[in-house]
Amino acid sequence: MKIGFVGLGAMGLPMAKRLMAQGHSVLGYDVSERNRTAFEAAGGLWQTTAAGVTQGVDVLWLMVVSGDQAQDFLLTQGHADTLPGGATVILGCTQPASQAAATAQALQAKGLHMLDAPVSGGVVGAESGTLSIMVGGPSATLDSVRPLLMAVGGNVFHMGQACGMGSTMKMVNQLLCGVHIAVAAEALHLAENAGLDLQQVLDIIGVSAGNSWMVGNRGPRMIQSDPPVTSAIDIFVKDLSIVSDEARKLKTGLPLANGALQMFLATSGQGHGKADDSQVIRAYRSMNRKG
Amino acid sequence: MKIGFVGLGAMGLPMAKRLMAQGHSVLGYDVSERNRTAFEAAGGLWQTTAAGVTQGVDVLWLMVVSGDQAQDFLLTQGHADTLPGGATVILGCTQPASQAAATAQALQAKGLHMLDAPVSGGVVGAESGTLSIMVGGPSATLDSVRPLLMAVGGNVFHMGQACGMGSTMKMVNQLLCGVHIAVAAEALHLAENAGLDLQQVLDIIGVSAGNSWMVGNRGPRMIQSDPPVTSAIDIFVKDLSIVSDEARKLKTGLPLANGALQMFLATSGQGHGKADDSQVIRAYRSMNRKG
Numbered sequence: 001m002k003i004g005f006v007g008l009g010a011m012g013l014p015m016a017k018r019l020m021a022q023g024h025s026v027l028g029y030d031v032s033e034r035n036r037t038a039f040e041a042a043g044g045l046w047q048t049t050a051a052g053v054t055q056g057v058d059v060l061w062l063m064v065v066s067g068d069q070a071q072d073f074l075l076t077q078g079h080a081d082t083l084p085g086g087a088t089v090i091l092g093c094t095q096p097a098s099q100a101a102a103t104a105q106a107l108q109a110k111g112l113h114m115l116d117a118p119v120s121g122g123v124v125g126a127e128s129g130t131l132s133i134m135v136g137g138p139s140a141t142l143d144s145v146r147p148l149l150m151a152v153g154g155n156v157f158h159m160g161q162a163c164g165m166g167s168t169m170k171m172v173n174q175l176l177c178g179v180h181i182a183v184a185a186e187a188l189h190l191a192e193n194a195g196l197d198l199q200q201v202l203d204i205i206g207v208s209a210g211n212s213w214m215v216g217n218r219g220p221r222m223i224q225s226d227p228p229v230t231s232a233i234d235i236f237v238k239d240l241s242i243v244s245d246e247a248r249k250l251k252t253g254l255p256l257a258n259g260a261l262q263m264f265l266a267t268s269g270q271g272h273g274k275a276d277d278s279q280v281i282r283a284y285r286s287m288n289r290k291g
Numbered sequence: 292m293k294i295g296f297v298g299l300g301a302m303g304l305p306m307a308k309r310l311m312a313q314g315h316s317v318l319g320y321d322v323s324e325r326n327r328t329a330f331e332a333a334g335g336l337w338q339t340t341a342a343g344v345t346q347g348v349d350v351l352w353l354m355v356v357s358g359d360q361a362q363d364f365l366l367t368q369g370h371a372d373t374l375p376g377g378a379t380v381i382l383g384c385t386q387p388a389s390q391a392a393a394t395a396q397a398l399q400a401k402g403l404h405m406l407d408a409p410v411s412g413g414v415v416g417a418e419s420g421t422l423s424i425m426v427g428g429p430s431a432t433l434d435s436v437r438p439l440l441m442a443v444g445g446n447v448f449h450m451g452q453a454c455g456m457g458s459t460m461k462m463v464n465q466l467l468c469g470v471h472i473a474v475a476a477e478a479l480h481l482a483e484n485a486g487l488d489l490q491q492v493l494d495i496i497g498v499s500a501g502n503s504w505m506v507g508n509r510g511p512r513m514i515q516s517d518p519p520v521t522s523a524i525d526i527f528v529k530d531l532s533i534v535s536d537e538a539r540k541l542k543t544g545l546p547l548a549n550g551a552l553q554m555f556l557a558t559s560g561q562g563h564g565k566a567d568d569s570q571v572i573r574a575y576r577s578m579n580r581k582g
Contacts, residue, residue: 097485120499132499157495159487168485172478172492176501179474183547187466190534193543194388194459196450201463204448208411208423210467212503243481252484252579255554256474259546288543 001148003027004053004060005044006073008035011092011119012063014126015152017042022151029053054082059145060089066238067095067103075106088113088145092133096242097164097171098249100136104163113141116163118170119153122231130154134173136165171246174239175257180214181236182260185281188222193288198223221278233280234273236264292439294318295344295351296335297364299326302383302410303354305417306443308333313442320344345373350436351380357529358386358394366397379404379436383424387533388455388462389540391427395454404432407454409461410444413522421445425464427456462537465530466548471505472527473551476572479513484579489514512569524571525564527555 001024005016008030016026020043028039029047036046047053050073054060060083062070070091074080080089089107091100091114100116107114116136125131131153135142138161142149149156159165187210191201202219205211221227240261247254266283267275275282292315296307299321307317311334319330320338327337338344341364345351351374353361361382365371371380380398382391382405391407398405406428416422422444426433429452433440440447450456478501482492493510496502512518531552538545557574558566566573 122500132495134495155495155498157491159491165487168482168487169492169495172482172485172487173496173499173501175478175481176474176496176503176506179470179477179547180501180503183467183470183474186470186545186547187463190466190538190541190543190545190548191459191463193541194463194537196456196459196463200448200450201460204423204425204446204460205464205467207446208464209413209504209508210464210471212467212471212505213500214503215467217500246485247481250481250484252481254477254481255550256470256477256547257481259550263546 001025001058002056003148004029004057005063006030006050006053006060007063007065008039009063010123011126013038014123015063015131016044018129018152019148020044022147024148024151027053027057050077050079051082054079056084058087059148060087061092061148062089063092066093067091067099069093070095071099071103074103080107080110080112083112085111086113088115088141090115090117090145090148092117092119094118094170094174094239094242095167096246097167098246100167101162101164104137113138114163115141115145116166117149118166120170120173121153125153132157134159134166134169136160136167137163171243175243175254177214178236178240178243178264179256179260180212181218181277182263182280184212184215184219185222185263185278185284188219189281189284189288218278221276222281227276227278229274229276231277232274233264233267233277236277236280237261237268237273240264292316292349293347294439295320295348296354297321297341297344297351298354298356299330300354301414302417304329305414306354306422307335309420309443310439311335313438315439315442318344318348341368341370342373345370347375349378350439351378352383352439353381354383357384358382358390360384361386362390362394365394371398371401371403374403376402377404379406379432381406381408381436381439383408383410385409385461385465385530385533386458387537388458389537391458392453392455395428404429405454406432406436407457408440409457411461411464412444416444423448425450425457425460427451427458428454459537462534466534466545468505469527469531469534469555470547470551471503472509472568473554473571475503475506475510476513476554476569476575479510480572480575480579509569512567513572518567518569520565520567522568523565524555524558524568527568527571528552528559528564531555
């Protein structure tokens with residue numbers, strides 16, 4: 001298949017490379033030329049204009065940062081209009097389910113197919129080809145591109161026939177991720193205020209019922225004062241805001257998710273939005289500062 | 292060693308049996324005679340009065356339900372006064388750190404030693420001898436009874452020289468457990484309101500970054516309408532209340548732990564206090580009930 005790929009960043013580049021490794025022809029475009037050399041070295045056909053990745057392709061895959069960027073590219077800039085009729089657009093970004101559904105409706109009106117296909121697993125998963133892909137959209141559309149999805153991740157979950165169901169599943173997972181990071185910070189902050197040794201606390205939690213994937217992953221960086229950034233505070237400001245906004249549309253009160261959002265928001269407000277998300281512990285420390 | 296053991300319930304009985312299996316002589320007492328036969332069959336010496344488990348013992352181990360029960364037995368009823376001078380009291384109950392510290396001070400004034408030694412791992416851990424024991428108290432006291440602690444659980448963690456540090460660690464773990472159960476309910480409730488298949492959601496979370504020990508353990512019972520009770524709602528009303536009260540003494544605001552407590556409290560208030568703690572999802576359902 002001939003694939004157009006937009007967004008060759010930390011996630012998109014390794015995904016495009018896996019598609020090429022399976023023998024697919026990939027035309028790539030990104031507003032930044034940062035990864036051009038690596039993409040071309042893997043056999044990718046770099047396009048200097050957006051039009052280059054839409055004309056004549058079977059599939060257009062977008063790994064941009066947000067649903068807003070996707071709508072801007074496809075609809076506002078109008079690049080969807082240069083796709084061949086019957087082409088399939090795969091939207092890999094994390095976005096509100098309602099936005100994925102709206103984009104799908106607009107593309108359908110242009111005679112195009114769409115899959116709502118956010119991913120989970122991060123840069124590590126993208127590089128190892130082990131991403132989980134949560135798909136919302138018609139079964140026939142999914143079946144037509146399933147080999148492409150399988151090339152980038154072993155786990156393809158079909159959540160429902162409606163575009164938006166993939167994003168809904170991702171939102172449920174992000175709710176858990178965000179609250180688990182914030183509560184790990186809350187627990188470690190209580191532990192430090194109570195005089196416990198934080199490394200020992202992490203060792204014990206790791207073999208106890210209080211364990212979570214996030215405690216294991218973020219906990220060690222939480223007890224460093226300035227750890228490397230693997231995912232920024234502002235990513236969870238964004239993801240938990242999606243949770244909060246979408247749940248408001250569903251008239252569903254979510255006390256813990258919204259409580260966690262406030263802590264990420266406060267951390268960002270203190271100027272730490274680009275810090276590693278483990279540093280949400282800074283909001284706890286300043287909130288409960290002594291003296 | 293000659294050991295007195297008070298509280299031969301679901302946790303205490305299997306612990307006492309493991310001590311006997313290691314060749315220790317165990318004198319047992321419980322206000323309920325329910326487990327007397329099983330205890331005696333394992334070689335235990337059942338005592339019909341509390342005085343029987345204190346006179347002449349090296350160690351008195353309490354696996355009662357609360358710190359209040361422990362204080363009542365030791366101090367109000369005065370059974371600590373019949374222990375030999377220099378005996379060691381092991382307090383295995385979940386209690387506020389401040390209460391463990393107060394009991395230790397009272398026992399010390401009577402010439403007795405104490406270890407604050409709450410456990411984690413539940414009935415399954417007690418029966419398999421794999422409990423985690425979080426110990427607060429002097430190293431010398433711990434060393435004198437370490438073989439007994441090792442007999443009931445492979446993981447003995449020394450948290451500090453002060454009685455109360457074991458309870459503090461247990462509280463940090465319970466904070467995580469309680470919030471993880473409540474947020475699992477919150478996430479599944481959002482998923483059901485958004486039209487996802489809950490079994491599929493659990494399958495995906497189990498292989499995603501949103502996973503926690505509690506999602507895996509409680510999640511399946513959360514999507515049953517009337518599951519078997521493995522641990523009741525009111526246990527987390529109690530444990531998260533300890534977190535809330537102790538943190539108040541430390542002047543440490545804990546938004547997520549207190550938010551989760553409200554959901555367990557509301558579930559109990561609806562008359563479901565004896566239900567399985569996975570049923571905290573009922574409070575979400577009634578809070579966001581349609582029509």
